[in-house]
Amino acid sequence: MTETAPLPESTLIRICRRPVPERLVRRARLHLLDWLGCILAARHCDAARAMARAVGPDDGDLLRAGLASTPHDAQRAALCFGTLGNVLEMDDLDRASILHPGDTICAAALAAALERPVPGPALLTALVRGYEAAIRIGRVAASGGYTPFYNSGTCGVFGAALAAAEVRTLAEAQIADVLAQAGMQAAGIWQCRLEPGFSKQLATAQAARAGVFAAELAAAGFTGPRAILTGEMGFFASYYPGADPARLTDAPGPQDWALSEMSFKPFPACRHTHPAISALVEIRPSIAPAGVQRVDIHTYRAAIEFCDAPHPTTPGAARFSLQHAAAIALLRGAPSLADFEGDALSDPTIAALRDKVHLATDPGIDAAFPRGYGARITVTGSDGATESAACPEAWGDPENPMSEADLVAKFLANARHGGVGADAAEALRDAVLALPDAPDTSRLRDAFAAALSPVPEYARCP
Known part of the structure; x- marks a missing residue:
């Protein structure tokens, strides 16, 4: 038997x-x-x-x-x-x-x-x-x-x-x-x-x-x-x-x-925004936000599907906005709860920088999802100079x-x-x-x- x-x-x-x-x-x-x-x-x-x-x-x-x-x-x-x-x-x-x-x-x-x-x-x-x-x-x-x-x-x-x-x-x-x-x-x-x-x-x-x-x-x-x-x-x-x-x-x-x-999530925003935030916080000391002409975020497709929201009007929408998260990271550094509420939603400086953020799918980063959540960032200044950073693992991941x-x-x-x-x-x-x-x-x-x-x-x- x-x-x-x-x-x-x-x-x-x-x-x-x-x-x-x-x-x-x-x-x-x-x-x-x-x-x-x-x-x-x-x-x-x-x-x-x-x-x-x-x-x-x-x-x-x-x-x-x-x-x-x-x-x-x-x-x-x-x-x-x-x-x-x-x-x-x-x-x-x-x-x-x-x-x-x-x-x-x-x-x-x-x-x-x-x-x-x-x-x-x-x-x-x-x-x-x-x-x-x-x-x-x-x-x-x-x-x-x-x-x-x-x-x-x-x-x-x-x-x-x-x-x-x-x-x-x-x-x-x-x-x-x-x-x-x-x-x-x-x-x-x-x-x-x-x-x-x-x-x-x-x-x-x-x-x-x-x-x-x-x-x-x-x-x-x-x-x-x-x-x-x-x-x-x-x-x-x-x-x-x-x-x-x-x-x-x-x-x-x-x-x-x-x-x-x-x-763990250090920032009060959708996890799909965290690699971009981490990368931008890293290069922020070498960037003058007033001179930024363009921000390119290359990431995985799901992040864009969830967080492509260039004009958020509510705290919930802001937490699911790569554009808003990027603008905050460049202007203020690591975001806090207040950065997704109240005056931050209507601040003209933040809104202007949100409009300069462009999203694109990176095939390699996309292939790693869902086991990997990554992003690659390029910031272009008014003089055409660029600063770039990649974040394969955001702060809070077990690798970081x-x-x-x-x-x-x-x-x-x-x-x-x-x-x-x-x-x-x-x-x-x-x-x-x-x-x-x-x-x-x-x-x-x-x-x-x-x-x-x-x-x-x-x-x-x-």
């Missing part, structure tokens, strides 16, 4: 649940800190207010509503937390999967971890394993580049579900049901990037909530299909029919875990990483943008960084609650 080969789903579960090295546990705390900064910075934005009205908190603060839900309703908490990570375009990224895992996985794991106290290392281990699942699934899905589906929603739900299941300490036999019920709830299509609105935020919010729900269902004995990913009518066949599911269970690479290959100090500074700046006082922000920073040695998440809960304390209206950032 011959043995039946294990399903790829079973192998995936075993890969994701192998022992996590200490260095990855410590790295996971930086992803959690980075994501917390992103949601704090966005807590007073229009999407937050709209979702708050929908979920019904008394005071209209979406994050406080999420925290208040955690003793009894982790799904609602995950929905609240999962709404805001992608608003300001500063969320973490895995290039090969075109996926922002933190938006869904951190939201689901935090909601589950605050529902009942869990050891700090357990929360961080859950994040590492959730990232592994989502990224492996996402890399199969994105093997041909972009599709009509928004991978952060459709693939992120699996990572959110596994992370929530790990926080709840579900048995390995239950994890198959966790993935099954996550797959039944996978959702998110890219029409949301073609029209204004908050549906992109809904996609990550729903994936985070669905991930928690999938873990709750599995814990209750609610069973599902074991071949949810690779079956003949499963996730890949239905959503990504051109993908090769054989890659799902590839042996771990030289870095062992997908989390090691993640990118942000330091822990860089990430802490980003978190504190984002917290400040969200109206969090310095003392509260530093206490939350310290609570997150201490998680590898924390006996439970009570200190994290207290620090998060203090950071969300009401602030005067005049102190709130736009």
